[in-house]
Amino acid sequence: MQGQENIKRALEIAAAGGHNVIMIGPPGAGKTMLAKRLPSILPPLTLNEALETTKIHSVAGKVGADATLITTRPYRSPHHTISDVALVGGGGNPQPGEISLSHNGVLFLDELPEFKRTVLEVMRQPMEERRVTISRAKVSIDYPANFMLVASMNPCPCGYYNHPEKECVCGPGVVQRYLSKVSGPLLDRIDLHVEVVPVSFDQMTTLRKNETSDEIRARVVKAREMQSERFKDQKNIYCNAMMPANMVKEICVINDAGRTLLKTAMERLGLSARAYDRILKVSRTIADLAGTPEIKN
Ligand SMILES: Nc1ncnc2c1ncn2[C@@H]1O[C@H](COP(=O)(O)OP(=O)(O)OP(=O)(O)O)[C@@H](O)[C@H]1O
Ligand SMILES: [Mg+2]
Ligand SMILES: [Zn+2]
Known part of the structure; x- marks a missing residue:
């Protein structure tokens, strides 16, 4: 399927270089499904990354008493009703938020425009700096937030804007307003924008034999190894996106x-x-x- 090949390729590139990606397409195009499969092609954590990630999870009290090293990349997918504090961190005794819990991993925001505008705005600075500073009356705490953002959205509220077969029923100005919610704060910070076209039943059943996740992952791992070598003398730089x-x-x-x-x-x-x-x-x-x-x- 043409559109899905685009998303798969974009997710592969994102996984390989730690880039941010947004998938834009109509309902049923497979955006959520493919994003959920992303962990199967992610490279393993390096020892340094594992140590950092374990540390932040233990600060958040998310590592049990039998605490062992976290060895798989975090993959967090908070619901769109999430609060600013739960996403970026904070509270009376400042706790790390989802952006820090996904440190060195993936933060998947499905249906991006459904998230509160303030939530999208507070993410901007941390995305740029790859860490977040939480200030309270007496204390100011820094948490790491080096995550790969994976987002999805429809092209308009009804989902069918620019669709080859179905008609978009959104009134004038509606599409613009919908896009403006994400465009200012986030879209210009996302490396890869992919558009998806829908899957018809025929196309789904005549799909050519796909590459397996293991085959894709092997390429991703190799690409990451080239980056580890490239940045071996740089402290805290692990991939091209950084x-x-x-x-x-x-x-x-x-x-x-x-x-x-x-x-x-x-x-x-x-x-x-x-x-x-x-x-x-x-x-x-x-x-x-x-x-x-x-x-x-
Ligand atoms: N290539 C495929 N092979 C098998 N099933 C598929 C394929 N692509 C999509 N599907 C199925 O189509 C359905 C819709 O996919 P999905 O929920 O990922 O769409 P979406 O793009 O997230 O849509 P929405 O914008 O409504 O959230 C799912 O049940 C999924 O399993
Ligand atoms: Mg979906
Ligand atoms: Zn529409």
């Missing part, structure tokens, strides 16, 4: 043709410098998945 701006130029080298193409795209789409860097980092991850030293276009 690469600071000053390293991008040196690490994400593109050829002249690629640079021209990107420049044209930037001008036509009016992309920011931040978006430019993000495209380069994703390109690096795609090259890592292909096992090539150079970024090709």
